[in-house]
Amino acid sequence: MILPRLPARSGSSRSDLWVLAGSGIATVLLTRWFLATAGYPKIGGGGLHIAHVLWGGLLLAAALVITLTYPGRAARRVAAAVGGAGFGLFIDEVGKFVTERTDYFYRPAAGIIYLSFAVLVAFVVRPRDPGRRTPEERTAEALRLALDGVPTGLTAAHRAEALRLLTPTGRSPADAADAAVRALVTALPDRDDPWAARRHALAALARRLVTRPVVAVAVAGVYLLLVPPLVGGAVEAAMGDLWQTRELGASLAMVAAAAVAAVIAVRAAFLLRADRPRALRLLRASVLVDLLAGQVFKFTALQFDATVGLGLSVLLLAVLTVELDRRRIPLNAGHTPPM
Numbered sequence: 202m203i204l205p206r207l208p209a210r211s212g213s214s215r216s217d218l219w220v221l222a223g224s225g226i227a228t229v230l231l232t233r234w235f236l237a238t239a240g241y242p243k244i245g246g247g248g249l250h251i252a253h254v255l256w257g258g259l260l261l262a263a264a265l266v267i268t269l270t271y272p273g274r275a276a277r278r279v280a281a282a283v284g285g286a287g288f289g290l291f292i293d294e295v296g297k298f299v300t301e302r303t304d305y306f307y308r309p310a311a312g313i314i315y316l317s318f319a320v321l322v323a324f325v326v327r328p329r330d331p332g333r334r335t336p337e338e339r340t341a342e343a344l345r346l347a348l349d350g351v352p353t354g355l356t357a358a359h360r361a362e363a364l365r366l367l368t369p370t371g372r373s374p375a376d377a378a379d380a381a382v383r384a385l386v387t388a389l390p391d392r393d394d395p396w397a398a399r400r401h402a403l404a405a406l407a408r409r410l411v412t413r414p415v416v417a418v419a420v421a422g423v424y425l426l427l428v429p430p431l432v433g434g435a436v437e438a439a440m441g442d443l444w445q446t447r448e449l450g451a452s453l454a455m456v457a458a459a460a461v462a463a464v465i466a467v468r469a470a471f472l473l474r475a476d477r478p479r480a481l482r483l484l485r486a487s488v489l490v491d492l493l494a495g496q497v498f499k500f501t502a503l504q505f506d507a508t509v510g511l512g513l514s515v516l517l518l519a520v521l522t523v524e525l526d527r528r529r530i531p532l533n534a535g536h537t538p539p540m
Contacts, residue, residue, distance in 0.1 A: 217281045218325045224285025226318055229293050233505055254294040260287025274349045292317050312451070312501035319492050322515075339366040340378050347385045354392030451501035458495035462487045485521040488514055 232253065236242075244251040264284030267276055296310030297303040343366040346359050355363070363386045367379050469483035491514050 215325055217277050218321065220278055220281040221285040221288070222318055222321050222325065224282045225289035225292070228286045228289025229314060229318075230505070230508065232290065232293050252294060252297070253290045254297075257287045257290030257293075260284065260290065263287070272348065273352060308504065309451075309501050311504045312497045315500040316493075316497045319496065323489060323493060336376075340376075340382060343367050343379075343386065344382045347382060347389065350386075350389045350392070354390040355386065356392050356394040358394065360386060360389070360391075451498040455495055455498035455502055458490060458498060462490040462495060465490065481521060485518070488518045488521060492518065 260283050264280040264287060267280040267283065270276075292314050294305060295313050296305050296307035299310070299313070300307050343363040346355070346363040346366075349355075350359060364383065367383050367386070465483055465487040469480040469487065472480035472483065496511060496514065
C-alpha cells in the first residue's frame with residue numbers, strides 16, 4: 202500500500218506558529234487575570250450564560266475565513282494572531298468539559314492548558330534540517346514566496362531566499378517549473394523592508410551570545426542549581442510533608458520529572474568540554490523533560506503561580522535551539538551516551 206505524500210511544509214510556518222502560540226498564551230493569562238480581578242462576572246441573564254469559549258469559537262472561525270479568503274504572509278500572520286486568541290479562550294474553559302459538574306476551577310485544568318501549548322511550542326522549536334527537502338518541496342516553497350510578493354513586491358531577503366531554493370539540487374537546471382518560478386521571482390518589483398537592518402542586528406547579537414562557550418556553561422550551571430531543591434523535595438516527600446498537600450500525585454510527579462531533568466543536565470555538564478554537540482543535545486532534552494512533564498505537574502499543583510518559574514526554562518530552550526539550528530545538529534544524530 203502506497204501512502205499519499207504529505208504536502209510541502211511552508212517555510213514561514215515556524216514564525217506563524219510562534220504568533221499563534223504567543224497569542225493563545227497571552228489570551229489565557231489575560232483572561233484568568235481579568236476574571237479574577239473582576240470577580241468572575243457572567244455575560245447574560247435569565248438563566249443564560251454566554252461562556253467565553255463561544256467567543257473563542259468565533260475567533261477561530263474568523264481566522265479560518267481570513268486564511269481562506271486572503272493570500273499572503275500578512276494575512277497568515279493576522280490569522281495566526283486571531284486564531285491563537287480564539288484557541289486561548291477555548292482551552293481556558295477546558296475544566297468545564299472534562300468534569301461532570303462543569304467545573305471551571307478544576308485544578309488539573311491548568312496542567313491541561315499548559316500541556317496543550319507546550320506540545321505546540323515543542324513542535325515549533327524542533328531543529329530544522331533544510332537539506333532534507335526534496336527538489337519539489339524547494340520549488341513549492343520558492344513559489345509560495347513569489348506568490349506572497351505578487352501584491353506587494355519582494356524584499357531583498359525574500360528574493361534571495363527564493364532564488365536559493367531554486368538552485369538545482371539533483372535536477373536539471375533547465376527544469377520547466379524552476380525556470381517559470383525563477384522568472385516570476387525575478388520579475389516582481391522590489392519592496393523596502395525598514396526593519397530588516399534591526400532584525401539582522403538583533404539576530405547577529407543573539408548568535409554571538411549563544412555561540413560563546415560561557416553561555417553553554419552558564420546553561421549547565423543554572424540547571425545544576427536545581428539539584429539541591431530536588432534533594433530537598435525528595436527528603437520532604439520521604440518525611441511525609443508532601444502527603445499533606447492537596448495534589449499529592451502531581452507533587453510527587455513534579456519532583457520525579459525535575460530529578461530526571463537534573464540528572465540529564467549533570468551528564469551534559471561533564472560532556473561540555475569533550476563533546477559539546479552531544480552536551481547541547483542532552484541539555485535540550487533536559488529542558489524538554491521539564492517543559493513537557495515537570496511543568497505540567499507544577500501547574501496542576503501550583504496552578505498559574507507556576508507561570509513565574511516557566512520563563513527560565515523557556516529562555517534556556519530558546520538559547521539551545523538557536524545554537525542547535527546554527528550547528529544543524531539533528532536530534533537523532535549519533536547515540537545518546539549512557540546515563
